[in-house]
Amino acid sequence: MRDVQTIYAPLTPLGGAVSLYRLSGPLVLPILQAMTGRIIFEARYSYKLSLNDTTGTLIDPCALVVFFPSPNSYTGEDVVEISLHGGKAVRDHFCSYLHHKGLRVAKPGEFSRRAVLNGKMTLQEALGVRYLVESQTQKQYRAALAQMTGQTMGDVHKDLDLVREHLLLLLRDAEASLEFPDEEDISSDLEEALSEKIKKLIRLLHQYQELYKKKEMLRDGIPVVLLGPPNVGKSSLLNALAKEECALVSDIPGTTRDVVQVLVNWGGYAVRLIDTAGLRDTVDPIEVMGIQRTRQQEQSARITLLMLDQDTLSQQQILREQCHSPNVVVVLTKSDLFSYPDINDAVCLSTQTRDGLNVLENTIQAILDQDFSEIIEKTDMGSSIKACLDRALIVLKESLEEKRLEIRVQILYDALDVLASMVPSVDKEEVLDRIFSGFCIGK
Ligand SMILES: Nc1nc2c(ncn2[C@@H]2O[C@H](COP(=O)(O)OP(=O)(O)OP(=O)(O)O)[C@@H](O)[C@H]2O)c(=O)[nH]1
Numbered sequence: 331m332r333d334v335q336t337i338y339a340p341l342t343p344l345g346g347a348v349s350l351y352r353l354s355g356p357l358v359l360p361i362l363q364a365m366t367g368r369i370i371f372e373a374r375y376s377y378k379l380s381l382n383d384t385t386g387t388l389i390d391p392c393a394l395v396v397f398f399p400s401p402n403s404y405t406g407e408d409v410v411e412i413s414l415h416g417g418k419a420v421r422d423h424f425c426s427y428l429h430h431k432g433l434r435v436a437k438p439g440e441f442s443r444r445a446v447l448n449g450k451m452t453l454q455e456a457l458g459v460r461y462l463v464e465s466q467t468q469k470q471y472r473a474a475l476a477q478m479t480g481q482t483m484g485d486v487h488k489d490l491d492l493v494r495e496h497l498l499l500l501l502r503d504a505e506a507s508l509e510f511p512d513e514e515d516i517s518s519d520l521e522e523a524l525s526e527k528i529k530k531l532i533r534l535l536h537q538y539q540e541l542y543k544k545k546e547m548l549r550d551g552i553p554v555v556l557l558g559p560p561n562v563g564k565s566s567l568l569n570a571l572a573k574e575e576c577a578l579v580s581d582i583p584g585t586t587r588d589v590v591q592v593l594v595n596w597g598g599y600a601v602r603l604i605d606t607a608g609l610r611d612t613v614d615p616i617e618v619m620g621i622q623r624t625r626q627q628e629q630s631a632r633i634t635l636l637m638l639d640q641d642t643l644s645q646q647q648i649l650r651e652q653c654h655s656p657n658v659v660v661v662l663t664k665s666d667l668f669s670y671p672d673i674n675d676a677v678c679l680s681t682q683t684r685d686g687l688n689v690l691e692n693t694i695q696a697i698l699d700q701d702f703s704e705i706i707e708k709t710d711m712g713s714s715i716k717a718c719l720d721r722a723l724i725v726l727k728e729s730l731e732e733k734r735l736e737i738r739v740q741i742l743y744d745a746l747d748v749l750a751s752m753v754p755s756v757d758k759e760e761v762l763d764r765i766f767s768g769f770c771i772g773k
């Protein structure tokens with residue numbers, strides 16, 4: 331059953347001079363009439379009116395009211411947007427009146443959810459609205475706009491549909507061969523064809539996984555980890571780049587144990603700088619835990635800044651081999667104290683004199699442009715789909731290892747179920763819940 335309750339929510343946070351509220355649903359017009367004493371409201375016309383509660387007590391002598399009759403509104407339902415004076419007491423009075431009239435507060439994303447259900451926007455566009463509201467940096471802003479205008483809309487799902495169809499055909503053949511187990515030739519050909527198909531599907535899903543991973547990074551901050559032996563100046567660099575004293579600095583090796591993260595805006599990208607415990611052999615149990623965390627952070631970083639000073643330069647090769655992130659930049663520190671030989675692509679810098687900091691920033695910016703500029707223009711279906719992708723990949727890899735056709739077929743059916751749950755459709759409540767629960771109130 332579709333929820334047709336009338337809902338409301340503030341669109342502006344508390345504290346401003348004006349509060350803007352949106353109401354949506356079948357009770358909008360009668361409530362508006364009761365509150366203002368006015369009967370006729372022209373569509374999308376701005377009225378300056380006084381609002382009164384049921385007892386005739388004044389809520390606000392001067393509110394701005396715009397009525398959007400269905401279907402020409404954000405949600406497709408009757409909608410009114412009301413601007414009130416911004417005080418908390420005014421808001422409380424207004425909201426208790428709405429409650430009294432049987433309205434309830436909209437859940438996060440509920441307006442957008444209704445808009446999708448009523449065909450006012452696609453799921454991709456709704457996510458674009460969310461990203462736009464959340465955008466902090468220029469790149470996030472551009473990505474949100476691309477999502478809203480949906481330039482590459484639907485590609486992922488068209489491809490997935492195709493793959494599912496192929497998988498289904500194969501499954502049908504596999505099931506047929508299970509019914510005639512004596513015909514060995516047919517079944518071994520079929521198994522091979524099935525494996526090939528599964529591998530192709532895994533490759534495709536890996537590509538999507540990468541796309542979603544990058545999209546997530548663009549939104550949450552691209553992880554750039556500062557890695558290296560103790561005392562080379564990692565925390566000093568974090569502070570210099572963040573322009574804030576975020577991490578403790580001392581000349582005692584092993585100062586940093588916990589992971590320290592700072593979000594910075596770098597050339598329009600939200601970058602998550604991650605300072606870590608210095609890598610060395612140690613028996614100190616706390617430091618050992620810190621080093622484990624360092625390694626975890628490095629595994630999921632997009633860029634690793636491998637930091638070394640003159641005393642630790644000889645560890646470069648060995649540490650480089652331990653790096654997993656797709657981009658590693660060697661940073662030679664304390665250039666005010668040491669002069670380094672020319673090492674390919676290494677950046678020399680000093681946090682004391684700030685020499686070389688701009689070179690590092692430009693190097694990182696160039697990597698980010700190369701890594702992310704294409705992805706900014708692509709649409710996606712949010713993090714919930716990424717979780718499904720991860721699950722589907724696990725199931726598919728499991729099916730490759732299974733030799734018994736019968737069980738393999740069963741596993742593939744499971745994979746199909748997971749794939750089906752990835753394709754968002756407006757009649758899948760659970761998928762919609764996942765997508766809209768991350769929205770902010772009022773959207
Ligand atoms: N001269 C000079 N000293 C620096 C520079 N950067 C850091 N230092 C000094 O080097 C020492 C270690 O700096 P940290 O930033 O704490 O080093 P770290 O790599 O975070 O060390 P751990 O947390 O122990 O792993 C401190 O005494 C800093 O003042 C630099 O560019 N020039």
Ligand SMILES: [Mg+2]
Pocket residue numbers: 564565566577578579585586605606608
């Ligand atoms: Mg440190």
